[in-house]
Amino acid sequence: MLELLREVGVELPGGAGLLKFGMTPGEVLELLPPDRVTHHRQCMGLTLGQYAELRHAHDAWLGGLLYEPEWSFDAELDGVVLGFGGGGPGATERLARVEIQARARTDGPEAIPVAWDDIDLFGYPAAEIVAVLPGGAAAPDAPPLAEMGVDELGLRLSRATPTAEHWERVTLLGPGAGSWGACCAGGLVCAEQGDGLVGIMY
Numbered sequence: 001m002l003e004l005l006r007e008v009g010v011e012l013p014g015g016a017g018l019l020k021f022g023m024t025p026g027e028v029l030e031l032l033p034p035d036r037v038t039h040h041r042q043c044m045g046l047t048l049g050q051y052a053e054l055r056h057a058h059d060a061w062l063g064g065l066l067y068e069p070e071w072s073f074d075a076e077l078d079g080v081v082l083g084f085g086g087g088g089p090g091a092t093e094r095l096a097r098v099e100i101q102a103r104a105r106t107d108g109p110e111a112i113p114v115a116w117d118d119i120d121l122f123g124y125p126a127a128e129i130v131a132v133l134p135g136g137a138a139a140p141d142a143p144p145l146a147e148m149g150v151d152e153l154g155l156r157l158s159r160a161t162p163t164a165e166h167w168e169r170v171t172l173l174g175p176g177a178g179s180w181g182a183c184c185a186g187g188l189v190c191a192e193q194g195d196g197l198v199g200i201m202y
Helices: 025-031 054-062 126-132 175-182 189-193
Strands: 002-005 009-011 018-020 037-039 073-077 080-085 097-102 114-116 147-150 155-158 169-173
Touching (some): 009 097, 054 189
Parallel strands (some): 002 114
Antiparallel strands (some): 097 169, 155 169
16 A cells, blocks of 8 residues: 655555655665666656746646656556656755556556555545545536645645546645745646646647
């Protein structure tokens, strides 16, 4: 089980250790099994300095689309893929975002539980998760959400299509994400105002 710990980090399965916010890329790599890590080259993403507006870079960062050279790796563990991000302007070398994405249920092993306060965020239907998270009481006749941010928990939940039964990706933001205050007054405000795809597709 992956245990999400607000303002702390992520407890890895099997006693592998704790991914703590504020770690350097090297410290994170030391905790991950080398044979489960994939390093990536810059391909479709822009670096922070290449965005004309910080709000667009912030939105790309929230979605895992901003290319950060120090964090250009991910790790696959028991059916989930972990991605990592630094803390934004002036704090790119310290872990501030952990993204966990479930592999397709028909592809490989069933995803291990990803737990927030003993709630398996991938294991229960998305509507049930929404109902128990702070501020998540959706109207019964409302259309399904494709994405949901819970500011007070530092959580962002999303799925590829609104009709998917389960959440497919969860992002945990740590206290180090506060350096994005240079562009936004709140942790998730830019997702509503910005456009992380600006300049990426070329």
